[in-house]
Amino acid sequence: MADxxxxxxxxxxxxxxxxxxxxxxxxxxxxxxxxxxxxxxxGIDEILQKHYRRLTTEDKKTIFARLEAEIDKKYSxxxxxxxxxxxxxxxxxxxxxxxxxxxxxxCVYACMEENNTSRDPQIQYIRVLKIxxxxxxxxxxxxxxxxxxxxxxxxxxxxxxCQQCRNPPCIKVCPVKATWKEKDGVIxxxxxxxxxxxxxxxxxxxxxRRFNFAKPAIAPExxxxxxxxxxxxxxxxxxxxxxxxxxxxxxxxxxxxxxxVCPTGARKFGNxxxxxxxxxxxxxxxxxxxxxxxxxxxxxxYYVFAK
Amino acid sequence: MDxxxxxxxxxxxxxxxxxxxFYFLYRTFPIAPAAADPAPLKAEWYTLTTARGEDLANKSxxxxxxxxxxxxVPIPRSMExxxxxxxxxxxxxxxxxxxxxYNCHMISDRNKYVADDGxxxxxQLPELLCSRCHGLIYDDWLxxxxxxxxxxxxxxxxxxxxxxxxxxxxxxxxPAFKYSTxxxxxxxxxxxxxxxxxxxxxxxxSNFLIGKxxxxxx
Numbered sequence: 119m120a121d122x123x124x125x126x127x128x129x130x131x132x133x134x135x136x137x138x139x140x141x142x143x144x145x146x147x148x149x150x151x152x153x154x155x156x157x158x159x160x161g162i163d164e165i166l167q168k169h170y171r172r173l174t175t176e177d178k179k180t181i182f183a184r185l186e187a188e189i190d191k192k193y194s195x196x197x198x199x200x201x202x203x204x205x206x207x208x209x210x211x212x213x214x215x216x217x218x219x220x221x222x223x224x225c226v227y228a229c230m231e232e233n234n235t236s237r238d239p240q241i242q243y244i245r246v247l248k249i250x251x252x253x254x255x256x257x258x259x260x261x262x263x264x265x266x267x268x269x270x271x272x273x274x275x276x277x278x279x280c281q282q283c284r285n286p287p288c289i290k291v292c293p294v295k296a297t298w299k300e301k302d303g304v305i306x307x308x309x310x311x312x313x314x315x316x317x318x319x320x321x322x323x324x325x326x327r328r329f330n331f332a333k334p335a336i337a338p339e340x341x342x343x344x345x346x347x348x349x350x351x352x353x354x355x356x357x358x359x360x361x362x363x364x365x366x367x368x369x370x371x372x373x374x375x376x377x378x379v380c381p382t383g384a385r386k387f388g389n390x391x392x393x394x395x396x397x398x399x400x401x402x403x404x405x406x407x408x409x410x411x412x413x414x415x416x417x418x419x420y421y422v423f424a425k
Numbered sequence: 426m427d428x429x430x431x432x433x434x435x436x437x438x439x440x441x442x443x444x445x446x447f448y449f450l451y452r453t454f455p456i457a458p459a460a461a462d463p464a465p466l467k468a469e470w471y472t473l474t475t476a477r478g479e480d481l482a483n484k485s486x487x488x489x490x491x492x493x494x495x496x497x498v499p500i501p502r503s504m505e506x507x508x509x510x511x512x513x514x515x516x517x518x519x520x521x522x523x524x525x526x527y528n529c530h531m532i533s534d535r536n537k538y539v540a541d542d543g544x545x546x547x548x549q550l551p552e553l554l555c556s557r558c559h560g561l562i563y564d565d566w567l568x569x570x571x572x573x574x575x576x577x578x579x580x581x582x583x584x585x586x587x588x589x590x591x592x593x594x595x596x597x598x599x600p601a602f603k604y605s606t607x608x609x610x611x612x613x614x615x616x617x618x619x620x621x622x623x624x625x626x627x628x629x630x631s632n633f634l635i636g637k638x639x640x641x642x643x
Contacts, residue, residue, distance in 0.1 A: 227470035245611070375471075381476040
């Protein structure tokens, strides 16, 4: 009787032990199961990729080819990733005529369409603030007014997007230097270098930066295949993004998407260093307002009150 | 006494562990519904139309005015005539004080607009007509402050940049904008949406601990 117990496991012990072992295994699996949901697993090339400003032309060519292949695999869209360099003697500036904006939000959706931002969760670079006439009181403004409250003559509408500051706080706080100011004054982000710490989002006084909390969901037929590496290529999950004045358009001479779509012509864009450009003429003539001037960011996005 | 101890608690423990294992297995491989593509953006939210783009109901007549006016429509005797009639009945004239047809249209040549000195203005250049009254806005339009431009900010050829003229955005007979295309507000997570006049940390406990916190504003 005694040696029988010593040499063999009893049925009860077997059942109890095996059920505990099975449960332990299942619990370990449940604890590790979030790894199965990892929607973005970087490849070895992506991990070893250098910072954008250290890339040679050949490096860029291979990286762009890899990214295009990834986009083709994920969305079956034949994208063309370009990287136009900054133009000499060009500093971009934006002028927005508050007196003309009706708050129709067409710029918001043109921007989404152009820049391949996530549709769900929705990411929009432009917020149109509805402000009561009399003073610019941001505290009592609202950016989620319904359609029925647009074009109200008792209010004015102030679209706020990235102000492309000359003294940008978002660059100072980036711990990995994944965001920087280009020669033409546009603040850009290397999405492959960004670690997603969101310091820059906290530092921006204009709330202009957006974070990809989830993998950007876009219907493949809505993807804009004309992509720029630093601007509107499809972003991975967990990186910051923001308005770049549509780099891939403006650096080849076109206007940004929000500019072209404005039905009232309230938006004006041009080269600040060209004395003949419309932005220079407007800034010299009209009453100019700089949003949050007191924080000393020196934006290149100006608001004017004009007819 | 050689008696095997009765481990009666196993009768509860073993089924409990079996149930737990099923629970954990379910946690590991949940039956998740397939994510549907998000709703597409409507094309009208980002088309390049101007404020007048869709509003064609009140549009002026197009074509050669001589087809009627040269031969069998007489020149009206009274200059008081301000009510568009007959073929022009669909025009709503709502241009403030400017309520006479022949303030703008030339009596002797209906294809043209009339300038201050009585000469004609070609219909391709309506801005010259509008500048008779709206001179300041005409200056702004020349500068680029007023009016919509599309195309390229750095035009090489003239065709690179399109400058919209007065009548492409304003209906000359009823010049106030009619805002037809309005896009919906953002659908953001609740924590981004700040309701007007509502404080962010206003429950009694946080009031006690950190005092009255100023409302977060961007």
